[in-house]
Amino acid sequence: MAKKVKGNRVQVVLExxxxxxxxxxxxxxxITTKNKKNTTTRxxxxxxxxxxxxxxxxxxxx
Known part of the structure; x- marks a missing residue:
């Protein structure tokens, strides 16, 4: 059985x-999403x- 992989995408809030x-x-x-691996900065x-x-x-x- 394959493991469920959590994505690198996270929701972020822009103010x-x-x-x-x-x-x-x-x-x-x-509210938007960003890829944690590609965009490590805010x-x-x-x-x-x-x-x-x-x-x-x-x-x-x-």
């Missing part, structure tokens, strides 16, 4: 860095923030 510093209420968060992606109404840098949080 807006600019919004956090601005002091406005609310948060902009996205993700940083430009995503749309609907509260600030512009593209901002979203960083991976733990």
């Amino acid at each position: 807006c860095a600019e919004h956090k510093e601005s002091g406005l209420p609310g948060t902009s968060r996205y 993700l940083e992606l430009k995503k749309y923030n609907p509260i600030l109404k512009k593209m901002t840098l979203h960083k991976e949080i733990k």
Whole structure:
């Protein structure tokens, strides 16, 4: 019988860095997946923030 292999993909949460510093209420968060073997560092992606109404840098949080 074959073993079940757990994948290297994990879910990560991305949170807006600019919004956090601005002091406005609310948060902009996205959930995505990443491959742990290929991407060992924390993700940083430009995503749309609907509260600030512009593209901002979203960083991976733990």
